[in-house]
Amino acid sequence: MKLLLAEDTQDLNHALTTVLRMQKYDVDSVYDGLEAEKLLEENGYDGIILDIMMPGKSGLEVLHDIRERNITTPVLLLTAKSEIDDRVAGLDAGADDYLTKPFAMKELFARVRAMVRRGTEYSAKELHYGDVTLKSESLELSSLNTVRLSMKEFELMQTFVLNEDKELSTDFLLEHVWPEEPDASEDTVTLYINFLRGKLTSISAHVTIEGKSGRGFRLCRLGKETSDDSESHGSRQP
Amino acid sequence: MESIYGDNLPKMQATMEEVMNCISEVRQKLTAEYGMDPVEHCLCRIKSEESMREKCRRQGIPENTESALSVIHDAVGIRVVCAFISDVYRVRDFLKSLPQLSLVEEKDYIRKAKPNGYRSLHMIFRHENGLYVEIQLRTISQDTWAALEHNLKYKKSIGGNTELIVKELKRCADELASTDMSMQTLRDTISGLN
Numbered sequence: 496m497k498l499l500l501a502e503d504t505q506d507l508n509h510a511l512t513t514v515l516r517m518q519k520y521d522v523d524s525v526y527d528g529l530e531a532e533k534l535l536e537e538n539g540y541d542g543i544i545l546d547i548m549m550p551g552k553s554g555l556e557v558l559h560d561i562r563e564r565n566i567t568t569p570v571l572l573l574t575a576k577s578e579i580d581d582r583v584a585g586l587d588a589g590a591d592d593y594l595t596k597p598f599a600m601k602e603l604f605a606r607v608r609a610m611v612r613r614g615t616e617y618s619a620k621e622l623h624y625g626d627v628t629l630k631s632e633s634l635e636l637s638s639l640n641t642v643r644l645s646m647k648e649f650e651l652m653q654t655f656v657l658n659e660d661k662e663l664s665t666d667f668l669l670e671h672v673w674p675e676e677p678d679a680s681e682d683t684v685t686l687y688i689n690f691l692r693g694k695l696t697s698i699s700a701h702v703t704i705e706g707k708s709g710r711g712f713r714l715c716r717l718g719k720e721t722s723d724d725s726e727s728h729g730s731r732q733p
Numbered sequence: 734m735e736s737i738y739g740d741n742l743p744k745m746q747a748t749m750e751e752v753m754n755c756i757s758e759v760r761q762k763l764t765a766e767y768g769m770d771p772v773e774h775c776l777c778r779i780k781s782e783e784s785m786r787e788k789c790r791r792q793g794i795p796e797n798t799e800s801a802l803s804v805i806h807d808a809v810g811i812r813v814v815c816a817f818i819s820d821v822y823r824v825r826d827f828l829k830s831l832p833q834l835s836l837v838e839e840k841d842y843i844r845k846a847k848p849n850g851y852r853s854l855h856m857i858f859r860h861e862n863g864l865y866v867e868i869q870l871r872t873i874s875q876d877t878w879a880a881l882e883h884n885l886k887y888k889k890s891i892g893g894n895t896e897l898i899v900k901e902l903k904r905c906a907d908e909l910a911s912t913d914m915s916m917q918t919l920r921d922t923i924s925g926l927n
Contacts, residue, residue, distance in 0.1 A: 635907065639845050642911040643904065686918070689927045693914040697818070699844055 496611055497538070500524040501531035501554065502546040502573065511544070514600055515607070528552025535561055539568075539658040539667065542610045545590075546573045547581050555585055562589040565622065567657055569610040573598075622656045625702040625716040627695070629656055639699035647672065648694070651687050655704065655714040662711035681708055688712055737785050738808065739798040741864075748864050749777050749809050752834070756813060759827040763820075767924075771820035773873050777811045806837070806857045807867040814876045818843065818917050821854055821870045828868060834858040837865070843875070849899060850906025851879060874909040 498520045502508040505526070512524040523538070525531050529551040535543075543561075545554035558570055572585045572593040582593050591613065592606055622629045628637045634649045636642050644652065650672045655663070665684050672687075673679035685708040692704055706712035736742060756775055763771045780788075785808065789796045794804055801808055815821045821843065829836055838857040846852045853871040860866060871879070882902055921927045 633904075640910070641846070641907050642914065643908040644911060645915075685927075686922065689918045689922065690915050693918045694911060697910060697914045 496541045497521040498523070498607070499531060499534055499538075499540045499543045501526070501528060501544070501549060501557070503527055503549045504546075511603070514604075518604060518607075520607070528554065528557045531557050532560060535566060535568075537661070539661055539663060541568070542607060543568055543570045544573065544607070545570055547578060547585065548575070555581065555588060558585060558588045558590055565624075565657065565659060569613055571606055571610050622653065624656045624659055624714060625700065627698075627700045627702045629653060636694055637698060638695075638701070640697060642694050642698055644691075644694065647687060648690055652691055655691075655712075659714055662706070662713045664711050665708060668712070684708065684712075737782055737789075737796060737798060737801045738779075741798065741802060742779070744862065745779055745809050745864060748860050748862060748866065749779065749811070752809075752811060752860075752866055752868075753777055755828075755831055756811070756824070759824060762827075763823060769816070771815055771817075771823055773814045773816050775811065775813050777809075780808050780810065802864065806865040809864060809866045810869070811866065812869045812871075812876075815870060815872055817920055818872055818913055819920075821872060825854060825856065825870055828856065828858070833861045834866070835861075843871070846906065846910070848903075849882075850903040851882070852906065852910060853879065872913050874913050878906050878909050 496519075498515060500508065500511055500515070500522055502511060502524070503526050508524055508526060512522050515522045523534055523540075525534060526549075528549045531543075531545070532552065535557075545557060547554040554572060558572075561568070561570075569591040570589065572582065572590045574582050574585070574593050574595055582595075585593060591610055594603060594606055620631055622631075626638050629635070629649070629652055630637075631649070631653070634644045634646070636644050636649075636652060651668065654668065654671050665681050668684050669679055669681075673683065688704050688706075695703055701717045703715065703717055704712050705715050738745065753775065756772065760770055760772050763769075785801050785805070786796050788805060789800050792800075792805070794800045813821075813824055815824060825839075828834065835858060836856065837859050838855075840855040843852045843854055852875045853869050856868045856870070858866045858868065885898075885902075918927065
């Protein structure tokens with residue numbers, strides 16, 4: 496499980512990084528909001544720990560920005576005791592939980608575990624990417640046409656939309672979409688990606704999944720070279 | 734009473750058979766090429782006297798041969814039910830390449846389904862002898878949906894929540910379309926295209 500930690504106090508940052516790594520988390524740690532945003536653009540995370548008071552960009556600003564960009568990764572805010580208004584603003588802006596300083600490490604671990612657990616259950620009712628809409632209640636994938644996805648196809652598509660424009664490895668996809676299925680393999684991922692590619696074509700979406708097994712996969716937009724009333728069709732022929 | 738088709742019935746019959754023979758040819762050709770018959774089954778019919786007259790009345794046009802053969806284009810109708818989506822387009826491309834047929838109209842309700850979920854590829858051709866032939870191409874599951882939906886006759890029913898039924902029929906169509914695409918992907922995987 497991969498965490499992003501943004502905390503500007505050197506000692507605290509170092510201590511948190513060390514103990515979280517001892518708990519087997521894969522931790523990227525940064526010292527300000529701008530660095531945090533940069534990493535969020537490049538990588539997918541299972542949870543984000545954000546200090547509110549940071550130079551460059553505050554934790555609240557980072558939170559606002561990532562929620563606006565469809566990134567629904569759970570966020571735990573670290574706040575000082577006097578920052579009640581910030582905690583309220585943080586929860587309203589889409590934070591999942593907060594922890595007031597000073598805190599016991601035990602409590603931090605418990606909150607991180609709870610946050611990561613909830614994260615996999617999180618789903619927005621409707622997600623958008625390019626000209627594609629994904630609805631969680633009906634498992635509908637729509638563009639010019641609509642199809643109904645299977646549960647696994649939906650979860651895979653959701654993972655791609657929540658990590659838009661990022662390259663996702665086969666291992667990342669196995670860990671996030673097939674976490675309880677030891678039989679799932681690289682072939683499973685490849686087949687399901689091909690299922691989704693076919694379905695994106697059959698709804699005439701200008702979106703596809705790039706990449707090959709062995710390397711990474713990425714959801715991306717296609718150029719609008721074919722107009723909707725052209726003669727091109729929904730089948731994939733060489 | 735004289736037939737609405739005048740004395741054109743033998744010519745219509747012959748044209749229909751000619752196109753059916755062409756479809757048999759492409760089946761053989763594609764079977765040799767891909768190791769599998771692209772066509773599950775194929776039906777044809779000449780619109781019955783009664784339905785043709787009824788259609789003329791509905792459209793408010795005179796019940797005569799001119800209307801039946803030149804204004805209305807589905808006096809001769811063929812339905813080709815294919816195994817996979819890619820087969821639908823392979824057969825379409827073949828039909829378009831036939832020198833004696835010119836394409837008058839193509840409506841792709843597979844690419845963009847009708848609001849109720851109906852999916853099919855509709856084509857109208859004009860034979861060089863002047864007759865029109867309507868050809869509908871679709872997959873087995875699209876055909877299943879159309880046949881079952883037609884049988885439900887929910888539009889005329891008194892009981893039941895029509896709006897809910899329409900919504901659920903659309904859901905069935907979208908699920909079948911999804912399965913169709915999965916089967917296509919599996920086929921491409923097996924044949925090493927993916």
